[in-house]
Amino acid sequence: MTETTGSGIDLNGPVAKELLTHGRLEVEGRLVDASNVTLFCKIELDGLVGNAVYKPISGERPLWDFPDGTLAGREVATFLVAQASGLGAIPPTALRDGPFGEGMVQLWVDTLEDELVDVRAPGELPEGWRIVLHAHDRMGEPAVLAHADHPGMRELALLDVVVNNTDRKGGHVLAGIDGRVYGVDHGICLHSEPKLRTVLWGWIGEPIPEDAVEKLVGLRADIDGKLGEVLAEHLTGFEIASIASRTEQLLDSGVFPAPSDGRDVPWPLF
Template identity: 55%
Template sequence: MSTDGDPFYTGELSVIGRVTTASNLTLVCDLDGVDARVVYKPVRGERPLWDFPDGTLAGREVASYLVARALGWPVIPETILRDGPLGPGMVQRWVESVDSGRRGRLDLVDLVPIGAVPAGFREVLRAVDGTGEEVSLVHADDPRLRRMAVLDVLLNNADRKGGHALEGIDGGVYGVDHGICLHSEPKLRTVLWGWAGEPIEDESLTDIAALVKALPGEVGDGLAAHITDAEIEALGARGRQVLDDPVLPLPVSARPIPWPAF
């Protein structure tokens, strides 16, 4: 794929804002000279994590995108490692998302009153919100979101929060914030448990088989710039496990949902 002349790869980034709710420095930038926006996470703005000591969070975001691209699943916006105003960092194409509030509909992952799960949604758990009201955590029963749940199993995503699943105005569903993925030890934490125990579609299994086959070659070589050999081997092992037992897993840890959940 040629990147010649694409400002996403070489254009100057102008910082226009900061995502203040993010754990690490996350900047919103315009690409100078074109009508395009990106998310920029400089490596120097990362907080060290004791349980993810290898590489960088930016590199893990890029590696997660490379896995999704190898599968042929347009689930993660294009993500690269490049220079920016604060040095090298992750740069990701901006997703213009649907404003669910204005459309009078729920987000892909949302909270509803107990007993009021709407059609087309699946209940994940029941809890108490910040005001003391009993609520249900739900997510859309949407095949685009289901594919994200399968991807998270392969990525060993330790932080799939509700706000990390976006419905684009282009009709796509995208996952963002993959800085703590691809560890060699089991760490899956997600809000997308509504399909747990259900079969994975044959089409997805075909793509996963192709990924596993390609890992020892060009795909693995690309990942090696961002994650360790042990983590690449663990990715292949997770892929083979899915092929051997093609169902979305059930929660097995004491903390299967990230906190906060949004």
């Protein structure tokens, strides 16, 4: 299935890459719910117009556990890992100059209003949804955090393990109009220390599908080759080695992992 932006541009094609890397950005608004400065932009090149998200490095909020000024590069590195492996769908992402200096630019993908992750009463879950945790609502009634069972979400769950995603909220999983499931907002990924926090825990202990195993095998080999060289522009050698280690652990176990002790879901959840 062809992936497109709202203007009908094939996300896998050279035109999209040219637009992303060389298009002129015009800020049209700010996404106010984001913790870092996140700007919605029109992007234009030679009469071709689309939309993009732009996160300038100058607008990154300092974090105690991630080096300052590295979040944009981590977004790009996560896209490169997904692109090289074919594991999960992330909109095309680049590190480039913009109206407020260098930052992460990501092509906008039109999405459906379908909820893929939600907190609901147990009896209100759609058929086939996976329960992540049980809780109670403000009135003391039973509630569950759950998500849809979709092949694209299973791959995002594996990608989260590989890139050590520290903040896979429900709002970071989007239903594209092309039928694919997209992951966005990967600024706090790829730390060398275990920090996995995600809402996509619905397949714990289940075998990793054969097609995903093949992608993990290819990823592990690519880290020692061209992908590793490209990632070195954004990550330390230790962080790159940690990607290889996490990939090997998945291949050795052959199953979706369980959470380790401690905090294993982000907060807030959305």
